Every structure is written in C-alpha cells, then in structure tokens.
Amino acid sequence: MAAESASRSHLSIRNDDRELSRMSAWFRAFAADGDMSADRAADLELCLNELVTNIIHHAYLDDRDHEIRIALESAPGEIRTTVEDDGQPFDPLKSVLPEPARSLESASIGGWGIPIVRALADHIVHERIDGKNRLTVVFRS
Amino acid sequence: MELTYEDLDDGIRRVNLMGRMDMEGCQQVDLKFTSVTASRQAFVVVDLSLVEFLSSLGLGTLVRSAKAQMSRQGKLVLLSPQPQVARVLQITQVDQILQVFDDFEEARRAVRPPSSPAN
Numbered sequence: 001m002a003a004e005s006a007s008r009s010h011l012s013i014r015n016d017d018r019e020l021s022r023m024s025a026w027f028r029a030f031a032a033d034g035d036m037s038a039d040r041a042a043d044l045e046l047c048l049n050e051l052v053t054n055i056i057h058h059a060y061l062d063d064r065d066h067e068i069r070i071a072l073e074s075a076p077g078e079i080r081t082t083v084e085d086d087g088q089p090f091d092p093l094k095s096v097l098p099e100p101a102r103s104l105e106s107a108s109i110g111g112w113g114i115p116i117v118r119a120l121a122d123h124i125v126h127e128r129i130d131g132k133n134r135l136t137v138v139f140r141s
Numbered sequence: 142m143e144l145t146y147e148d149l150d151d152g153i154r155r156v157n158l159m160g161r162m163d164m165e166g167c168q169q170v171d172l173k174f175t176s177v178t179a180s181r182q183a184f185v186v187v188d189l190s191l192v193e194f195l196s197s198l199g200l201g202t203l204v205r206s207a208k209a210q211m212s213r214q215g216k217l218v219l220l221s222p223q224p225q226v227a228r229v230l231q232i233t234q235v236d237q238i239l240q241v242f243d244d245f246e247e248a249r250r251a252v253r254p255p256s257s258p259a260n
Contacts, residue, residue, distance in 0.1 A: 020164045042194070042225045049163055049196050100234040109205050112197035112233045119232045 007034075010071040015056045015085075023052060023070065034074045036141055043120040044079060044139045050113035051083055051092075051135065059087020059133070078122075080138045090133055091126040092117060142166030146177050152254045153184050155245075159191040162199025171202055178217060179209035186248045190221035195229045207239050220248045 011026045013019035027048055031041040048070065055068055069084040092114045101107030118124070123138035142160035149155060156177055160166050178185050187203065189195075207217040218240040222230060230236040242248035 017164050017168075024161075024163065039225065046194070046196060046225075046229070053164060053196070053198070101238050104204070104207055104211050104238040107204055107208065107235075107238055109201045109208075110197065112200055112235075116197060116229065116232055 007075070008071065008073045010069065013052070013068050013070070015060060015066040015068060015087075017053075017056060019068075020049060020052065020056075023048065027072065030072050030074075031079075034079065036074070036079055036139075040079075040139055040141055044081065044137075047117045047120055047137060047139075048081060048083070050117050051137070054090075054092075054113050055083070055085045055087055055133075059085050059090060061088065078138055078140045080136060083135045083137075084132050086132045089128050091128075092135065093124055093126055142169040144170045144173050144177070149249075151249070152256070153186060153249055153252060154178070155186050155188060157188045157191065161194040162192055162202065163194055163196045164198055166194075167196075167198045167202050174202055175206060175209075178206040182213040182215040183210060183217075184215055184252045184254045185210065185217040186220050186242075186245065186252055187217060188220045188245075189226055190223065192226055193223060195222075195226040197233075200229065200233060200235055204235060204239065215254075216252045218242060218248050218252050220245060 009026070009030050011023060013023055024045060027045050052068060052070070060066055066086055071082040073080050095114050097115050098111040117137070121137045122140045125136045127134045142158070142162065144156065144158055146154055146156040154177070158170065178187070203219065210217045220242050222241060227241070230241060240251055242251065
C-alpha cells in the first residue's frame with residue numbers, strides 16, 4: 001500500500017523478493033516528480049534495493065510474513081529514505097566490510113550490498129526502536 | 142531483462158545483456174547466462190551497454206561466470222558499462238578483478254583464445 005503527497009511518500013511491502021519490483025516502480029515514480037538528478041536518483045534506488053534485499057534475505061529467523069515500511073521524503077537539495085523492519089537488530093554502519101578481493105580466483109560471491117550503501121549515501125543513521133530497526137539514509141543532490 | 146549472444150569467427154562469444162540486473166532481471170536471465178557463459182570453456186565478452194541498473198545480485202551473476210571461466214582456462218570480460226553501472230563496478234572493486242573495456246576490439250583482443258588464428 002502506498003500513500004503519496006508532494007514531497008513525501010511511503011510504501012509497505014512484505015518480506016518477499018517479488019515485492020522489490022513494486023518498490024522500484026514506486027521509487028521511480030517518486031523520483032520523477034522531484035528535482036533530484038538522475039544519477040543521485042539511481043544511487044538511491046540502488047541503495048534501497050540493497051537494503052531491502054538484505055532485510056528480506058537476512059533479517060528474519062522465521063518463515064512468516066513481515067512488513068517492511070519504507071518512506072521517502074524530499075527537501076531542497078536532498079532526499080531521505082527511512083526503512084523499518086522487525087527483524088534481528090542490524091546496524092549496517094557496524095557491520096564489518098569484507099576485504100575487497102585481490103584476485104578473481106579468491107573472490108567470493110556476494111557481500112557487496114552494504115559496502116555499496118555506505119559508499120553512496122551521504123548520511124546513515126540506525127536506531128532500534130520498539131523491537132524494530134529504523135534506518136534513515138540521506139542522499140544530497 | 143533480455144540476453145542474446147553470437148559466436149564470432151575467432152572463437153569469441155559476445156553476450157548482450159539488456160535491461161535491469163536487479164532481483165527480477167537476474168531471475169529472468171541467470172540460468173541462460175550461466176548456460177551461455179559458464180557451462181564449458183569459453184572466451185566471452187559481456188556487453189553491458191544496454192544494462193541500466195546493476196545490483197549486487199547482478200554483480201554476483203557476472204563474477205560467478207568469470208570465476209567459472211577462470212577455472213576452465215577460459216575468460217570473461219565486460220564491455221561498455223553505462224556510467225551508473227561502471228560506478229558500481231568501481232565501488233565494489235570488481236573492476237580490479239574483472240577486466241572492463243569501452244571498446245569492443247580491445248575487449249576482443251584481451252579475451253581471444255590462445256589458438257585463435259588472429260593471434
């Protein structure tokens with residue numbers, strides 16, 4: 001379910017890979033209405049994909065449906081997104097980043113999502129509130 | 142997401158990817174991509190010029206096949222990523238372990254099999 005206004009929108013999705021396409025379509029519609037550059041919009045879309053994919057695949061210890069709430073808010077010169085989930089506590093700022101592979105032979109597959117987010121976002125804040133992770137990520141134009 | 146490929150005279154396979162390499166896109170092409178690029182020794186140029194979005198899942202698709210080719214004494218290189226895609230390759234430093242070219246002839250020379258008559 002999505003709610004829209006001129007500068008703020010939110011979306012609620014389930015912890016299901018099939019929801020990612022809906023999330024991307026929602027994000028692109030929001031970005032098209034704003035003044036964010038195409039490059040920064042693409043950065044934000046990528047980070048949202050990485051964060052929510054990470055939540056769907058790693059946050060939950062059971063097989064039940066869970067709600068992931070995502071908000072977008074635009075202000076002059078920046079967009080901020082907030083992602084909330086009721087999975088295990090996870091602060092991407094505290095996760096140990098994998099060492100970049102020195103060779104193709106030694107490279108492992110995966111582990112790139114959080115490094116991408118940390119490289120592209122201007123500001124990241126993690127809070128644990130009422131049993132939920134709330135991650136706020138700011139992108140400046 | 143779409144995938145086409147052609148086998149060139151000098152033994153090189155050119156694979157053209159089109160669309161978004163996100164979760165949905167990877168699910169659409171993963172099996173075919175693996176079959177075309179990793180199931181046996183090959184010398185592969187993957188053209189990314191029409192890929193507009195590359196997530197970490199898409200990176201996994203590319204690196205997995207490149208590793209498979211290395212173990213088969215084949216080779217896989219990337220061609221003409223769009224700026225946003227090139228940025229992802231650079232941030233993750235995948236561009237340090239997988240060769241990336243902007244010119245097809247350069248990519249072709251880099252990946253050409255040792256027995257190719259053009260060598």
